[in-house]
Every structure is written in C-alpha cells, then in structure tokens.
Amino acid sequence: MKILVCISQVPDTSTKIILKDNNTAISSDGVTYIINPYDEWYALIRALELKETGVATDVHLITVGKADVEPIIRKGLALGGDEAIRIDAAPNDAYETANYIAEYAKSVGYDLILCGKESIDYNNGTTGVMIAELLDVDYIGFATSIQIEGNIATVNREIEGGEETDTCNLPVVIACQKGVAEARIPNMRGIMAARTRPLKVVTPTAVAPVASILSYEMPPAKAGIKLVDPDNMDELVELLHSEAKVI
Amino acid sequence: MSVLVLVEHTEGIIKKKSFEAVQYASHIAKQNGATVTAVVLGNAQSSEIEGLGAYGAQKVLYVADARLDELHARAYAKALIVAAQKEDSKIIIALHDINGRAVAPRVAVKLKAGLVAGALSYPDTEKGFVIKKAVFSGKAFAFVNILSDAKVITLMPNSFQLNKAEGKATVEKLDVSFDEKDFGIKVKQVNKVSGEVSLADAELVVSGGRGMKGPENWGLIEDLAKELGAATACSRPVADSHWRPHHEHVGQTGGTIRPNLYIAVGISGAIQHLAGVNGSKTIVVINKDPEAPFFKAANYGVVGDAMEVLPKLTAAVKKYKETHK
C-alpha cells in the first residue's frame, strides 16, 4: 500500500507576524519555518506507523513550494519516509496546490493520502478536500484515529458535539488532528538518512489562479483590561450583561 | 441569478448558524440584484424550512432523501451543483464548520471557483470580490480576492449579528440522482457527548488551565458552565495530562473557537493558547498571578484564586438570573 503525506511549510507557532510591502506581504525576516504541526505530528507519523507495522509499503512526502522549502522537507525525511517530492511552484491558493498534488498523485497511484486538518498559517483546511474531489475519491476530515485493514479504512472523526466512527474503501484522503498519532523527535539515524533519501523536483502543469490575497491587516489593539475585585462578582456579571452584552 | 446557501439542520431543527449564512447570502444577493436560494438536504421540519424566509431566502430547495440527514460530502456537493445549475447560481455559501468545510471545496473544484474559507466580512466589490478572513490562527487578517466567475464562500459562524425580519420563502422539491459512490462513507457508530453544549458552536465557554491544580477541581468549572449555559474547554497541558478529554483542548494545535464570551480560569495565556480563542468577542481572565500574559489579551480580569473566585462568580450569575427572570 502506498501512502502520500502532504506537508506544508508554515512559520513556527511563536512567530510575531510583521507585515511588509505596504501590507501586501508577510515578512520572513527572522522567521523560523517548520512543518505544519498537523501534517507532521499526525499525518506523517501515522503513515510511518502504518509502514512500521507492515500495513504500508511506501511512504512518500509531498510539498508544493520553491527551493526554499527543501529544508523542512528534509526535516520530514529525518522522521522517515521513502522519498519526497517537491512540486516546484509558488501557489496563490489551495486550488492550485490541490491541482498540483492531485496531478502527481494520479501519475503514481496512491491508496491513502494523509494531510493535516488545516495549516496554521492560512487555516483553510481545503486542500485535502480539493485533492479528493480532483481524484474523485472520498475525504474524511478531523480524523482522530485511523486504522487500515486490507482495503478498508476505519476512521474516528470529530463531529459536532462528539465523535463518529466511519469506514470507507481505499483510496481515500484523510485529514488528521490530535489523536491520530503522537509526535516524534527525529533520531540520529533518521537525521543522517534524510540526506540520502531521494527528493524529487517535479514541474507541474500550470493552473490559472482563482483567488489571491490582496493585502493583510493586523488586529486592532485591545482596549485596556478592566480589573474586577474578586469579592465583587456581581459587578463582573453586570459588566458582562450591560457593557459587553454577552449574557 | 441566485445566491445559493447550504443550510444545515440537526434532527430537523435548522442550526442558528445556518440562519446567519442565509442572512449573509441575502446581503450579497442585494449587492448583486440577485435572489437567495437555500438548499436543505435531508428531513428538516417544514416549519423550520419556512422560517428561512425571515432571514432573506426567497426560495428553499429541499432534497428529501433521508440519507442526507448525515454528512455525505459527495452527495451534498452533487446536490448543490444541481441546485446551482437550476438557479443559475454563481455564488455559493456554506458555513465554515465541519460539514461546510467538507463540502464547499468540492463545489469549488467542480465550478473551478475561488473559495474563501472562514469569511469574516461581506464581499467588497470595489477592488474585485474581496473578503476578509483570519490567518495565522487569528494573529492577522487577509483580504482575499476571488478572481473566478463562480465564487464559493464558507462563513465563519458568529461573525454577524442575526436580525430576523419579515419574509416568506417558496419551498420546492429538488430531485437529485445519486450514485453509490456518493454515499461511500459508512457511519458505524456515533458518540455524542451527552447533555452538554457543543464547544465548536457554543456562544459561552468556560475554560480551565493548569491553575486549576487537578481534575478533581473541575466541578467548579462545570458549575459555572451549567449556570451560564456554557460549554467547557481547557488548555493543552490539561488535555495532555488527561485531566479533561482532548476535544476540549483549544489552542493552536487543538480547537479554534469564537464564542461571544470566553472565561479563562487558571490559564497563563501562552501564544499557542491565544491562537485558539483570540476570535472570542469578550475574554474574561481569572488568575491568581497578576503577571499572567493572558491579562494583556483580556477585556475583563480578576486577580484571585480560582477556587475562591469561581463559586462566587457562579453564585453571582445565579443571583442575576433569578432577579432578571
């Protein structure tokens, strides 16, 4: 069974966002880039587990980006994986990304495609669904556990107000969140192997953009906090009702 | 020309956030001289369906197939495409929730349409079709311009005040022929967390952190939540230590919520936690450490021991409810 893991590069969680170029771009000065945590901790690790238990034969990592994303691809390879693919492009949005990945996936033929539930930079969560649509397969999002037996995927997923257990035939696209696997620290063997595992660069068929970001804006500064005496909770309730109007 | 809206219901009752989606669609429709067509899939109560008119829908198309009471994204997408073709819809609205997020991107692909996921504003048509959404887990906002002819939007719930008006919608049956593969995902088991408000859609949330000292103290949080009619949440260390179930974890690598009121008890306010809750309208922080960073992100703060403050606050809420019946 072949698994494709979609990983994307994002700024690390403690990055301060600074706008530049008249608010049309995000500054990358001093920014540390990481693999999107949902992709790394859940999707990639689960794929590796499936290989370690003999369920999968191949685990491939795929990213869409220019050469500057290769360091994080190698970080992924340091955790494991048989090969990585970089689709050489700078996509404007998920539609393009999904098309590039689907094109490649179709050319190889994967039984399972895993990704994170969303990326922490754009918080869309749309790429995985679009890949599924382009490949005409099912998609299960917000997965909290994944079991594969033969041709069947059994997936626990989050639903409103609880959880649901679904089954579905392979091939399928599954977007992962907490519960699917536990994050790992790359070990020395993996780090040294990362250099030797193949990293293919593929040129995609161009896709006309359907959306693009025009500009950014920082949130307004928060008005000063109002402190309330702990012995005066009546005042707090009153404020929440009449001032904040939330109760 | 019609703006299409996917409407969601639970056991026949239309979700409040779906009214928000219809209202949102109505605003856009007025901008473009179009009508609003709501699409209801599965068995919603007819009284509920009629109520959609009050939020701006001129027409409701319903697909009576009971299988659609559960999310089957390929079937939903198919139904929306059929409806879009019928109504000549170029703009499709869904909610940015679990269901909407599984369906809207499929529709976008089918229509080769640009998709804005998590809209916070109405489209600005001056520079194109520009919609605001949150990025970097709420640390910034982006203005996304949809370039394609067809446009798909998922609306962030609780972003606009809901205003009920007058209006009636005509209700029409929609026939869609489905394939087996549209129902390829089989539901084996459903575990709903009983009797409590769902965290994702809750308007009021009470959340606890390590300052609560241990799971045995959570009764105080639950009491306040019950009195307020709020959902409960927690910070990452609490979930990692298994004091609370992991679906309660809100933060950068947990859930993102945007309630009207978020009460954070014994949570210091690390950036990663804030990322999950910075969309809240009002934040109240209760912490015994006056230096806790969370106070900088809060609207109201109480410096005090959670064990003492919580019962007092619960009592105050109770008193307030009794005197304001």
Place this chain on the structure above:
Amino acid sequence: MNTTESVKAIKGGEFLIRETAAESIFIPEEWNEEQLMIAETCTNFLAQNVTPNLNRIDEQEEGLMAHLMEEAGNLGLLGISVPEEYGGFGKDFKTAMLVTEKLGAGHSFSVAFSAHTGIGTLPILYYGNDAQKQKYIPKLASGEWKGAYCLTEPGAGSDANSGKARAKLSADGKYYLITGQKMWITNAGFADIFTVFAKIDNDENLSAFIVEKDFEGLSLNTEEHKMGIKGSSTRQVFFNDCKVPVENLLSERQNGFKIAVNILNLGRIKLGGGTVGASKDVISLAVKYANEREQFGRPISKYGAIRYKLAQQAIRTYASEAAIYRASQNMEEATDMLVESGMDSIKAKLKGTEQYAIEAAIIKVHASETLDYVVDEGVQIYGGMGFSAEAPMDRAYRDSRINRIFEGTNEINRMLTVDMMLKRAMKGELDLMGPAQKVAGELMSIPDFNAGEEDGLFTKEKKYIAGFKKAVLMVAGGAVQKLMAQLGKEQEVLMNLADMLIELYVSESLQLRVEKLVGIKGEEATKEQLDIMRVYISEAAERILKSGKEALNSFAEGDELRMMLMGLRRFTKTEDFNTTQARRNIAAKLIAENKYCF
C-alpha cells in the same frame, strides 16, 4: 573546514604569539542543516522529557534518570562520537560539542549525560583493546549500559595520583583484587560499568580498570546530599577485594594518570559547551520574566538596572561561546591533519585534543564563571521569585556552582594554563622567549603612535588584542626572569597570569567571531554583536591591567617595576566610549526577541 596555507590554524598556545585570520575559525552561525536538526532533537528531547520532570529528577525518583538516559540512547544521542563500527554515528567533534551545548540546559540530566558519554565511555573507547571495545562500547552507545568513572577519593581530589586505592593480582593470576574507596562518583547509583583507577602493588602511578557493577566486592554508599544537581546520582563506591578479570586492565599498567589527563582535556572543553547551553537557557528565562513582571506600572525590562544585567549576561555568554567553538574547530582540524598524515584515528584524536589543552583549561574556567554570573543575576532579576523553589532560578543557581569545582577546580585549571604554556616554551614547542624579548625591547623605545594606519571596522580591537599579548608576554617574561624556578610556588602570580591569558584568549576569539559574522551578514545585521565585542574587550583590558599590576607589584621593584607598569598601561589602553549605551542596545534586542538571540 578548508584552510589554505596562509590561513592554517595556529598551534595550541600560539594565540599568545601569533595572529589568527577570522576566516579560519568556526563560528556557531555556520552550523549546517544536519547539525541544526541534531540540535533541535536535543532541545525537543529536553522540552519533552526533562524540563517537565525536573522536580521528579531532583527527587531522584527511582529509575527515572536511567530511563531518561535510555530515551536519549534511543534517539542516538549517546553515540554521537562513537565510531559506527561500535554502533555510534562517528560525528565530528563540533557536532558533539553542539549536542553537549544543547543538552546543557538539562540540569542534572546534563551532568548524567556528560559523565556517561565522556568519562563513562571515552576511556574504554580510546584506550581499550578490540575485545574490550567490542564488549562494552556498543551497549554504552545505545544506553543499555550506563557508565561511571572512579578516580576521586576522600583524600585525593586535585591531587588525583595520591589516591590510595590498590590492586593486587590474585593467587591464580586471573583477577586483580581492588581495594579502596572512591568518592563523588556521578551515575554510580545506576551505572553498569565503572572505569576505576588504582595503583597496582607499589606502583607510583595509577592504572585503569573496567569494572562491572556485578563484580564481587563492589558496593555503593547512599546518595550524597548536595547543594545542587540533586538529580544526579552521586555516591561513594567501595571496593573490597573487588574481583576484576585481568582482561579488564585498561591500556598499560601505570598508564592510568595519562588516561585521566587526556580524558580531562575533552571534559574541560565539553563542560564549556554545556555551561554555555545552560547560560543561554537562563538568560532566556530572565528576559521573559523581565518582560512580564511589572512594577511601578511598567515591565521591569524597561529599567536600566535590569537591562545592564541582561546585557552583561549575554556579553559574557557570547564571548565564552566564541572561544569554545574556536578551540573545538582547532582540535578537530589538528586531529584530521594527524589522521591524514597516517596516524591511527584514536591516537590522532587524543593528540589533537592535547594540542589545545591550554585553550580547554581556559574555556573551562571562563565558561563556568560565566554561568555562575548568569545564574546569580538571573536570581536577582527574578527578585523574590528568584529565591523561591517554585521558580526556575533557584535550581539554576544551585546547579551551576559545581562547574567551578569538578573537572579540575578553576584554581587548578588556572595554574595548569600557565604551567602548560611555560612547559611548552621550555620544551621548545612554543617560542615565548623571542616575542617576550621583543616586548621588553619595545618598553625601552618610544611608542609608535601608528600614524596613518588603515581604519577598518576592527582595526582598534585588533590593536588592543595585540597590546594584550604584549602585556602578557611582558609580565610572564618578567615573572620567569625574576622568580625562575620559584614561579611554580608563587600561585598568586600564576593566577594573575592565568587571568590575563584567559581574558586575552576570549577577547581575541570574540573579536574574530564578530569579524567573521560581519563578513557573512554585513554590519547592519550585526550591530549588537559589534557592541558585545566592544564592551567585552574594554572590560577585558581593565581586568588584564588589574591582574598585571598585581603580579608586577609582587615580584618587580624600582625602575624596572615603573617601566613595566608603564608598559602595561600602554598595552591595555583602550579608547573610551559609551558602554552604557552599548549595553542598552544589546539589552533592547534581547527584550524585543524575548529570549537569548545572539
């Protein structure tokens, strides 16, 4: 690291008499991608396994430290320097230093780790025969077995060779029977393998033995109650006719002291790495606290008194670090050159390291004293909470103190620094006489005011450092001339000279580091590092002056004294500038980044 003929690294100790080209040194800003991944694994390991458990570790929860060592072993961290044929990763020395640095923030774990990978493993790795290496090294590298090292005794600390532990051959000639008492043995509570030093019969010098914990006659005392690193197992180990198979004699009889000294060279520079890692961690905590704690309506990071401390912490740490990686690279290059010339790799490693034993001793002193400064001001910045066991500074403060004591006390290391310099000079390996005489000659002549000198970014600092070298040569030359054989007994003078050498070496290393960095990143992006360099060198000049004066006043007199004092002042003169503003700049960057960021 490629070095052309013109920028070949200088030999150990030569920093006193020769210049070094900035391009020839290694600076931490040059780590490659793989090294950074390894560093991240170390940091993540601490964050996940050690930092959340510091209290449990300090309480010596049963089995916890051994378990952590095994987890580190699973990640491959215990085998960084072990050759691949024994199950390790055979990485270069700088990478091993980086690992030590990153794990340096691990408090008691860091000590257990260093003891295991250093003194616990290297004696066998470097001096073992094939059978011994095959038997012990793979399991030490994987963490299945844990290592410890028994040299110190209740009566033999600094004077290690005076140890009373004895070994005698059994009647049947199959065993050595070791009797003795070893003290302050790190990891003893859970170690499987001990490298034990004892004298065979009436030998003058120590021999070394590999002792397994289950050998008959080995027992442990209870855990010592210590000021700090409470989580590190520290016990006395008793040997009562402990039966050690003769095959477990390590290296030749009476080679023990040499083994100990060579392993110590590595241990000293590694200690430097570990303490720099700890310093960075403490500084980050201090900055964060200062940014959050408000008094009089503002975060205390806005106050000058706090900014001064933050800047000083960073300045000293950045300087220590410059020296450490410069010397690490020197050791690595020297080793590589010897291997290229045909020497056996282990012998080359020992010789290459020994080359820079002086630098290693300097680094040990400077870095451990830097950490003590950093934790002391760290407590101060935390104020009342600095004194509380609920906040991290208490542990940092207590855990730091041992670094000035073990691996050779700082006093011993200071004296060794001078001793080794002079010994090499006497052996003709280091020409101190010539340069010292040149300086003496300069004292007589009129100072050259360097009119029309090229005014580069580093011209001033290079001039100052050249002056520092002259100051040291002058005072050392004078001391040798005046005191001759008695110099060895004048410890105060040795300490003065050592302090001058330390400040010189660190100043130069820092200057070279910043010069190389500016070459890579440009002046705009390195303003704070330039400030760090300038402030440190200006302070170093004053310290060199003070030490020099003290030494001169103790052995020189009359006109000679007057002349040398004048020379000393001339050689340590630096231009005044606004050091307060420079420190403010450095502090501002730390505060903006909310962590150690240099």
